[in-house]
Amino acid sequence: MHKPTLAVHSGTRRQPLGGLNTPVYADSAYPYLGHDQVRYPRYFNTPNQQAVVDKLAALEQAQDGVLFASGLAAISTTLQAHLNSGDQLVVAHGIYGGSDDMCRQHLPRLGIELTHAEPNAEALLAACRDNARIIYCETPCNPRLQVIDLEQLCRQARASQIMVVIDNTFATPMLQNPLALGADLVVHSATKYMGGHSDLCAGVVLGSKLLIAPIRELGLRTGGSMNAQTAALLERSLKTLAIRVERQCHNAMLIAQALSRHQQIESVDYPGLPDHPQHQLAQRQMSDFGGMLSFRVKPPLTAEQVERKFKLITSAVSLGGVESTCCQPILTSHARVPAEQSRQQGVDQHLLRLSVGIEAAQDLIDDLHQALDQQVQ
Ligand SMILES: *Cc1c(COP(=O)(O)O)cnc(C)c1O
Numbered sequence: 369m370h371k372p373t374l375a376v377h378s379g380t381r382r383q384p385l386g387g388l389n390t391p392v393y394a395d396s397a398y399p400y401l402g403h404d405q406v407r408y409p410r411y412f413n414t415p416n417q418q419a420v421v422d423k424l425a426a427l428e429q430a431q432d433g434v435l436f437a438s439g440l441a442a443i444s445t446t447l448q449a450h451l452n453s454g455d456q457l458v459v460a461h462g463i464y465g466g467s468d469d470m471c472r473q474h475l476p477r478l479g480i481e482l483t484h485a486e487p488n489a490e491a492l493l494a495a496c497r498d499n500a501r502i503i504y505c506e507t508p509c510n511p512r513l514q515v516i517d518l519e520q521l522c523r524q525a526r527a528s529q530i531m532v533v534i535d536n537t538f539a540t541p542m543l544q545n546p547l548a549l550g551a552d553l554v555v556h557s558a559t560k561y562m563g564g565h566s567d568l569c570a571g572v573v574l575g576s577k578l579l580i581a582p583i584r585e586l587g588l589r590t591g592g593s594m595n596a597q598t599a600a601l602l603e604r605s606l607k608t609l610a611i612r613v614e615r616q617c618h619n620a621m622l623i624a625q626a627l628s629r630h631q632q633i634e635s636v637d638y639p640g641l642p643d644h645p646q647h648q649l650a651q652r653q654m655s656d657f658g659g660m661l662s663f664r665v666k667p668p669l670t671a672e673q674v675e676r677k678f679k680l681i682t683s684a685v686s687l688g689g690v691e692s693t694c695c696q697p698i699l700t701s702h703a704r705v706p707a708e709q710s711r712q713q714g715v716d717q718h719l720l721r722l723s724v725g726i727e728a729a730q731d732l733i734d735d736l737h738q739a740l741d742q743q744v745q
Pocket of ligand 1: 438439440441464466467506510535537538556557558559560569570571
């Protein structure tokens with residue numbers, strides 16, 4: 369079946385009375401005598417957790433998965449479960465700031481050797497030494513929206529027995545399936561598009577049973593599981609993921625086009641624009657170009673001056689909600705990234721990142737225009 373159908377129907381644990389939804393099983397205590405497993409929220413095996421994992425596994429074409437209480441819990445548990453002291457981890461510049469901070473501040477304490485490389489397949493592979501164990505990256509990449517060739521990256525990494533872990537938060541499973549392109553594991557901050565209404569925090573890792581098992585084991589030891597109420601909310605949100613993302617892609621394309629024609633704009637980063645450096649790759653690898661875009665305003669105009677003038681677009685951290693939000697990466701997602709690295713990526717006070725919502729595109733374009741035009745006078 370197709371993804372919009374799977375998003376609605378797969379995973380649902382219907383109640384005995386036949387109601388259409390998975391009930392909220394709030395229980396943290398279950399009988400064990402005569403049962404084949406011990407159920408407990410921290411063991412990741414309660415009905416609401418399993419319903420969400422089954423739905424997401426169907427959407428990402430995965431055998432198995434683990435649902436966490438945050439994206440970063442999914443990412444940190446995944447990396448720690450598959451890395452040992454002495455292993456090299458290669459990560460792309462421009463990954464989510466919180467993930468980057470965890471890799472820089474936490475993993476080296478466990479004896480893991482961290483190397484950064486530019487967000488493209490050649491550079492990531494070239495950075496691998498004999499002890500390389502995992503390549504970790506995002507595509508499209510935060511916040512400049514570079515696209516990494518996953519087929520090339522995964523094929524060559526596999527030949528060297530290096531695992532590839534992809535953060536698919538920006539694309540969502542609707543637009544791109546890293547596992548089908550050869551990745552070993554895919555992670556998401558489900559706080560973003562999957563939740564989609566800016567009202568929950570969640571994370572997930574998906575992949576083969578073999579690679580998921582040690583992640584579940586470590587997660588069970590270190591905690592990080594999700595409660596039933598949040599899982600049920602996430603399950604409901606996922607049913608509309610297809611139509612939300614479709615609308616967000618549609619709006620983002622119209623906005624990217626409108627911005628690239630504006631005289632106060634220096635550049636627009638959106639994989640759907642023909643002048644994006646990896647436009648053709650994005651066309652091949654993704655079924656649409658996503659709802660995230662960044663743009664640079666022409667100095668002396670600053671991102672903050674524009675941000676303060678918005679009437680509809682809301683200035684907020686996070687992304688992927690039904691409402692359009694914007695933020696300056698230098699103050700938010702990349703606040704903990706070393707200044708030198710941020711500068712190299714073009715992350716400065718002139719860059720604004722937009723998470724495009726499901727409003728009418730024209731209202732969003734009008735808001736952008738009034739915010740930019742007021743500066744001209
Ligand atoms: C937000 C985000 C994360 C971290 O997820 P949390 O749910 O905030 O823990 C990881 N990766 C990307 C791309 C994100 O946007």
